[in-house]
Amino acid sequence: MENLAYIVLFGHIGFILVGGFMTVLAESLVRALLGLIMTLFGVAGLYFLMAAPFIGLMQILIYVGAVSVLIFFAIMLTQAWSGGDEAKPRSAKTFIYAIMGALAPAVFLGMAVIRTAPPSIFTPEETEIKALGQFLLEPYILPFELISLLLTIAMAGAVILGFERRKQR
Amino acid sequence: MSPMTMYQLIALFLLCIGLFGVMYRRTLVGMILGIELMLNGAGLSIMASAQLTPTPNEIGQIGTLLVMGIAAAEATLLLAILLVVSKRFKSVEAAKLTTMRG
Numbered sequence: 001m002e003n004l005a006y007i008v009l010f011g012h013i014g015f016i017l018v019g020g021f022m023t024v025l026a027e028s029l030v031r032a033l034l035g036l037i038m039t040l041f042g043v044a045g046l047y048f049l050m051a052a053p054f055i056g057l058m059q060i061l062i063y064v065g066a067v068s069v070l071i072f073f074a075i076m077l078t079q080a081w082s083g084g085d086e087a088k089p090r091s092a093k094t095f096i097y098a099i100m101g102a103l104a105p106a107v108f109l110g111m112a113v114i115r116t117a118p119p120s121i122f123t124p125e126e127t128e129i130k131a132l133g134q135f136l137l138e139p140y141i142l143p144f145e146l147i148s149l150l151l152t153i154a155m156a157g158a159v160i161l162g163f164e165r166r167k168q169r
Numbered sequence: 170m171s172p173m174t175m176y177q178l179i180a181l182f183l184l185c186i187g188l189f190g191v192m193y194r195r196t197l198v199g200m201i202l203g204i205e206l207m208l209n210g211a212g213l214s215i216m217a218s219a220q221l222t223p224t225p226n227e228i229g230q231i232g233t234l235l236v237m238g239i240a241a242a243e244a245t246l247l248l249a250i251l252l253v254v255s256k257r258f259k260s261v262e263a264a265k266l267t268t269m270r271g
Contacts, residue, residue: 150242159249
């Protein structure tokens with residue numbers, strides 16, 4: 001039984017690794033978006049494994065359902081795929097700088113994670129959704145209201161930006 | 170290796186590959202993909218540190234949910250900004266977005 005759990009865990013980790021590399025290295029942006037969706041599903045699977053099915057479902061609903069569709073609209077509307085901007089050869093300097101920039105936090109934070117790891121629980125408990133709702137509406141009502149305000153303002157701002165007219169010269 | 174360390178290392182991988190993507194991609198759309206990866210890493214890290222330690226579970230779950238809400242708001246705004254940029258510059262390549270090139 002434990003072996004099966006490890007197989008599932010490493011399956012999801014493999015999904016995340018392959019999807020992540022596909023996201024940053026694929027030449028076509030649509031393929032990169034597919035890699036991102038793969039990663040999102042892998043992360044959702046990890047949430048399920050951590051006994052948080054509600055958040056896993058929210059991940060699939062919000063990220064896979066909404067955010068990736070938005071990004072696909074961005075790809076279509078800006079014609080980022082047909083111009084072939086992504087496919088142009090990059091200089092080796094860019095690659096080296098990007099690798100260096102990504103490796104710096106990896107080394108330091110990785111060392112911190114490995115050396116100061118707290119003891120962890122092997123079988124996390126599941127929280128009732130009722131308890132989550134109570135938590136959200138009693139002690140943490142301010143962040144809840146603020147996030148709704150943030151969403152409203154972001155939507156309104158997006159609409160205003162989208163309808164902006166060129167000024168007459 | 171404890172499960173906590175493993176989850177945190179995956180979150181760290183997502184952060185680093187997101188950073189790499191932001192620096193390596195040419196267009197703004199590709200950079201958005203990198204930002205989404207980084208936000209996912211943040212959510213995973215918050216969730217793992219609440220579920221796998223004696224911390225109350227609700228904090229981690231609500232924190233991850235808030236990260237998702239912020240990501241949704243951010244994606245909406247980025248779509249609008251990309252539309253404006255592509256209308257004005259006819260391109261979303263990051264190196265071309267200059268109005269005062271010498």
